[in-house]
Amino acid sequence: LNKYxxxxxxxxxxxxxxxxxxxxxxxxxxxxxxEGIKSNYKIGERISLNASANDEISGNCEVYFxxxxxxxxxxxxxxxxxxxxxxxxxxSVTAYAYDELGNYGYKTYVIIVEx
Numbered sequence: 001l002n003k004y005x006x007x008x009x010x011x012x013x014x015x016x017x018x019x020x021x022x023x024x025x026x027x028x029x030x031x032x033x034x035e036g037i038k039s040n041y042k043i044g045e046r047i048s049l050n051a052s053a054n055d056e057i058s059g060n061c062e063v064y065f066x067x068x069x070x071x072x073x074x075x076x077x078x079x080x081x082x083x084x085x086x087x088x089x090x091x092s093v094t095a096y097a098y099d100e101l102g103n104y105g106y107k108t109y110v111i112i113v114e115x
Contacts, residue, residue, distance in 0.1 A: 004057055004101065029105030030055040030097040032063065037093065041113050046084045049077050053097030053105065061097040068092040070113065085113040 009020040035050040053061040065077040070089025077083060085091065091111040098104045 026055075026057045026099070026101050027103060028056060029103045030058070030061040030099050032095045032097050032105055032107040034093075034095065034107065034109050037109055037111070039109075039111060041085050041111060043085055043088060043113060043115055045113075046082045047111075048080060048082050049093065049095075050079055051095040051097075051107075053095070055097075055099040055103070058099035058101070061099050063095050063097045065096070066092075066094045068094075085111075088113055088115055 004024045004026045007022040007024065009022065011018040011020070030053040032051055032053045035052060037047060037050070041047065049065045051063045051065070053063050055061050063079050065081070067075045067077060067083050069075070069091055070087045075083070091113060092108055093111060094106055094108040096104060096106045
């Protein structure tokens with residue numbers, strides 16, 4: 001069974017009917033892969049945020065990002081959005097993905113910004 005849901009199996013053995021209910025559940029989060037992001041940038045440089053997410057049951061999943069800048073402020077972005085580095089320091093880029101059953105995964109990438 002490769003799709004989540006409830007399946008009914010009916011057996012007839014020696015004149016006796018037996019019914020089994022099988023619930024296939026998905027508790028695994030999507031797997032996220034960053035694409036085209038380097039670990040070092042200069043002030044003023046821009047990145048285009050790209051990542052993909054795949055779930056073994058749901059297939060491809062939508063991805064969203066948060067960028068935590070050197071001051072600790074967060075910005076929410078989506079795939080394809082650009083982000084400009086304006087200060088020296090460490091930035092955390094976190095990609096989040098949800099599948100159709102509400103399982104979520106995330107992956108964080110740390111970027112160092114220098115002058």
